[in-house]
Amino acid sequence: MADSTRVGQSTLRLVKGDITDLEIEAFVYYAAENLALGSGYGTAISMRGGPGVQEELKQHGRKKVTEVVITDAGDMKANYIIHAVGPKFQEENLPAKLRRTIINALKAAEAKGVTAVAFPPMGAGFYGVPLPQSADITLTTIADYLKGDTKISDVAVVLLDNREYQPFESKLAGMGGK
Numbered sequence: 342m343a344d345s346t347r348v349g350q351s352t353l354r355l356v357k358g359d360i361t362d363l364e365i366e367a368f369v370y371y372a373a374e375n376l377a378l379g380s381g382y383g384t385a386i387s388m389r390g391g392p393g394v395q396e397e398l399k400q401h402g403r404k405k406v407t408e409v410v411i412t413d414a415g416d417m418k419a420n421y422i423i424h425a426v427g428p429k430f431q432e433e434n435l436p437a438k439l440r441r442t443i444i445n446a447l448k449a450a451e452a453k454g455v456t457a458v459a460f461p462p463m464g465a466g467f468y469g470v471p472l473p474q475s476a477d478i479t480l481t482t483i484a485d486y487l488k489g490d491t492k493i494s495d496v497a498v499v500l501l502d503n504r505e506y507q508p509f510e511s512k513l514a515g516m517g518g519k
Contacts, residue, residue: 344513348487353480353496355509360461360499361385367411367421368459368499369446371468374403374426376410381467386422390415394422406432407441409449423449423458430469436478439464443482450493457495462505472505476512484516 345354360368361382370382376398378387386394397412404410409425425446428438443463450458463479464470483496500506 344510346484346513346517348484349489349491351487351491351494351496353483353487353513354498355506355513356459356497356499357502357506358499359385359501360459361389361417363459363497363499364418365459365495365497366419366457367414367423367450367453367455368419369423369425369461369463371461371463371466372404372410372424372426374405376401376404376424376426379467382461386417390417390422398424406438407445409442409445411449411453419459421450421453421455425463427464427468428470430464430471435464435470436474439470439475439478440482443479444486447483447486447491447493447496451491454492456493457497458493459497459499462498462500462509465505472508473512476508480509480512480516 394415401410404426412422414422423446425442427442428435462475465472465475
């Protein structure tokens with residue numbers, strides 16, 4: 342079982358695995374402004390979810406950094422995908438933009454009635470945000486949100502391997518995770 346901590350009435354937990362193969366109500370995909378499903382998890386979403394996901398995205402046009410769009414997850418185990426357009430490494434005001442992106446994803450999940458949502462290491466990987474910075478901003482922002490009045494009861498941060506997992510595990514331990 343992954344590391345976890347209680348925040349308010351919710352659980353914040355770390356999971357090792359592939360976010361596109363997780364059984365959860367909704368997961369967040371760190372999207373490009375044009376909402377095209379590119380390489381990496383975008384390819385997995387296209388393959389596992391089917392062509393309907395990209396077709397649904399075409400109806401939304403381009404989005405600005407911090408904006409989110411929710412689509413059906415097609416044939417995947419999740420019900421919804423929250424496509425969150427986040428900042429790239431060294432972009433101006435990166436921490437504030439990344440926090441706003443995460444908050445907007447959580448608000449969109451709540452607006453859809455989702456109570457369990459999974460996040461990737463926000464901004465890490467292709468977009469270049471260093472894992473320790475991603476861990477700090479992602480976990481702190483989610484925990485702060487969960488301390489408020491929310492119906493979200495379960496947030497998983499899904500990390501592909503030990504390289505991704507370790508900075509998040511260290512940050513969560515510092516927050517009182519077990």
